[in-house]
Amino acid sequence: MDRSCVSSRRAFLAALAVAPLSFLVQPDKAWAADGQPITKPIPSTGEPLPVVGMGTWISFNVGGDPVARDARTDVLRAFFAAGGGMIDSSPMYGTAEAVVGSCLARLDRPEGLFSATKVWTSSTAEGLEQIATSERLWGLQRLDLLQVHNLLNWQGHLQTLSAMKADGTVRTIGVTTSHGRRHAELAQILETQPIDFVQLTYNIADRDVEARLLPLAAERGIAVIANRPFQGGSLIDRVKRHPLPGWAREIDCTDWSQVLLKFIVSHPAVTCAIPATSRVDHMEQNMAAARGDMPDAALRRRMAADVAAL
Amino acid sequence: MDLLSYSLVDLIPFSRETYFRLFERYNIGVWPAPIIGLAMGLTALFTARRADGWVLRAPFLLTAACWIWVGWVFQIHWYAPLSWPGIYFGMGFVLQGVLMAVVLGWGPILGSPEATDRNHGPGLWILLFALALQPLLGLLSGRPWYGLEVFGSAPDPTALATLGLLLMIRHPLRWLLSIIPLAWCLISGATLWVLSVPTWPVMPLAVVLYLGVIVWPWVSGRSQLE
Numbered sequence: 001m002d003r004s005c006v007s008s009r010r011a012f013l014a015a016l017a018v019a020p021l022s023f024l025v026q027p028d029k030a031w032a033a034d035g036q037p038i039t040k041p042i043p044s045t046g047e048p049l050p051v052v053g054m055g056t057w058i059s060f061n062v063g064g065d066p067v068a069r070d071a072r073t074d075v076l077r078a079f080f081a082a083g084g085g086m087i088d089s090s091p092m093y094g095t096a097e098a099v100v101g102s103c104l105a106r107l108d109r110p111e112g113l114f115s116a117t118k119v120w121t122s123s124t125a126e127g128l129e130q131i132a133t134s135e136r137l138w139g140l141q142r143l144d145l146l147q148v149h150n151l152l153n154w155q156g157h158l159q160t161l162s163a164m165k166a167d168g169t170v171r172t173i174g175v176t177t178s179h180g181r182r183h184a185e186l187a188q189i190l191e192t193q194p195i196d197f198v199q200l201t202y203n204i205a206d207r208d209v210e211a212r213l214l215p216l217a218a219e220r221g222i223a224v225i226a227n228r229p230f231q232g233g234s235l236i237d238r239v240k241r242h243p244l245p246g247w248a249r250e251i252d253c254t255d256w257s258q259v260l261l262k263f264i265v266s267h268p269a270v271t272c273a274i275p276a277t278s279r280v281d282h283m284e285q286n287m288a289a290a291r292g293d294m295p296d297a298a299l300r301r302r303m304a305a306d307v308a309a310l
Numbered sequence: 311m312d313l314l315s316y317s318l319v320d321l322i323p324f325s326r327e328t329y330f331r332l333f334e335r336y337n338i339g340v341w342p343a344p345i346i347g348l349a350m351g352l353t354a355l356f357t358a359r360r361a362d363g364w365v366l367r368a369p370f371l372l373t374a375a376c377w378i379w380v381g382w383v384f385q386i387h388w389y390a391p392l393s394w395p396g397i398y399f400g401m402g403f404v405l406q407g408v409l410m411a412v413v414l415g416w417g418p419i420l421g422s423p424e425a426t427d428r429n430h431g432p433g434l435w436i437l438l439f440a441l442a443l444q445p446l447l448g449l450l451s452g453r454p455w456y457g458l459e460v461f462g463s464a465p466d467p468t469a470l471a472t473l474g475l476l477l478m479i480r481h482p483l484r485w486l487l488s489i490i491p492l493a494w495c496l497i498s499g500a501t502l503w504v505l506s507v508p509t510w511p512v513m514p515l516a517v518v519l520y521l522g523v524i525v526w527p528w529v530s531g532r533s534q535l536e
Contacts, residue, residue: 057323058323058324058325058328059325061323061324061328061392062324062328062331063328063332063335063388063391063392064335065328065331065332065335067331068327068328068331092320092323092394093323094323094324094391094392094393094394095391095392096323150316179317232319278325278327
């Protein structure tokens with residue numbers, strides 16, 4: 001395991017230079033060790049993105065509950081204190097966007113935020129209104145990433161998003177799926193559409209995407225966001241009944257969440273994972289997965305085999 | 311929207327903690343509506359046991375008002391922001407209230423001899439359970455008293471009590487009035503199941519009990535409701 005010491009600035013400049021070949025970068029060669037989390041470049045822009053981001057499905061859908069909003073603000077504070085970047089949400093997630101926007105405002109819009117949300121409507125025209133609503137809820141004039149949620153009307157929305165990107169009203173665009181749905185259609189989109197990001201389900205137990213979609217994304221220079229890293233909690237509930245394997249220490253893991261996250265983000269084609277949590281201690285554990293050594297290909301195979309055998 | 315591409319979990323984008331907190335905030339926010347609703351439920355309970363004059367219609371009109379309240383206030387204004395199907399649930403609840411008011415509160419029930427031919431057995435027990443015991447089930451899940459779900463302001467006891475009331479009468483359109491309460495029992499049971507609430511089987515079991523009581527006379531050859 002190699003641990004390079006590079007500053008975030010140097011990592012950014014280096015990433016710019018190698019962005020088109022970023023899928024070839026071995027994750028264990030790209031580490032920052034200056035207290036900042038490990039980053040990987042977004043292939044289309046070269047911008048470094050911390051390999052552990054944050055999802056908001058369920059965890060940030062708390063409505064107007066002031067107690068819960070306080071707790072989520074603490075979670076976000078811990079996220080940014082640990083060098084977090086990407087926050088991913090969707091209009092489908094109830095009040096999650098409003099809650100994220102409220103928390104960001106209370107934290108004075110922390111630096112480093114990479115805002116990612118989605119458009120989720122069957123109507124292309126309504127998509128524009130929905131995007132405007134999302135910008136208002138987040139409290140941002142321009143979002144960093146807009147994705148077509150669950151491929152819903154992706155043909156219509158990608159036209160809109162491409163036009164917005166050309167206008168500079170959104171920085172990057174992409175599409176999403178989850179739970180392994182519609183992979184054939186997703187592959188078609190990756191092959192034919194000029195997108196920056198693809199979001200899909202990938203974790204140590206759901207590895208179908210390794211066969212085609214991840215290599216395809218790498219070949220096309222598309223950043224990959226891995227959702228459901230813990231299978232919505234069921235995966236971590238299953239593995240945490242067992243003691244950490246000995247190899248966990250080799251990659252600086254102190255708990256199972258870090259093992260599961262390091263497995264995901266150490267895949268050369270994966271840009272970041274987006275675990276969701278409503279607890280500060282879990283957030284700190286998750287963000288610790290963006291530090292230290294990462295597994296190489298041989299250890300990744302062993303990790304998958306050992307977890308499958310549990 | 312391609313609903314078939316979504317699973318049950320996709321329709322419940324909140325945690326059990328958030329769901330329970332919703333009722334705590336709602337009860338406080340609409341206070342004293344929960345007490346008024348409960349009083350209406352008790353009134354329905356006592357008037358349902360009477361079979362003469364306008365009193366016959368009172369429990370149904372009271373319950374109809376509760377369906378409209380729950381649909382408009384709870385489902386659309388409190389629940390729907392957390393979960394988009396809440397809008398449709400709300401419309402369904404309002405529709406149920408209107409249907410009950412029209413079918414059982416207006417003309418058709420008047421002068422309808424079979425409408426007063428009631429069996430108080432299973433229906434009365436279900437009504438009593440919905441009013442008195444079902445709210446207390448929340449305590450088993452560790453919920454505070456001010457977060458309990460009560461008849462008239464919360465959907466589950468309102469739907470369950472309605473099924474009890476419907477079992478206490480015979481009416482040619484009873485099947486129509488049963489559709490939305492039965493559907494809600496299944497939806498609520500599924501929601502609580504996804505949220506791992508230990509009392510989730512209560513609502514689906516109510517569906518089984520209700521249909522069992524309806525179907526039993528035909529199955530057994532006996533007319534228990536007559």
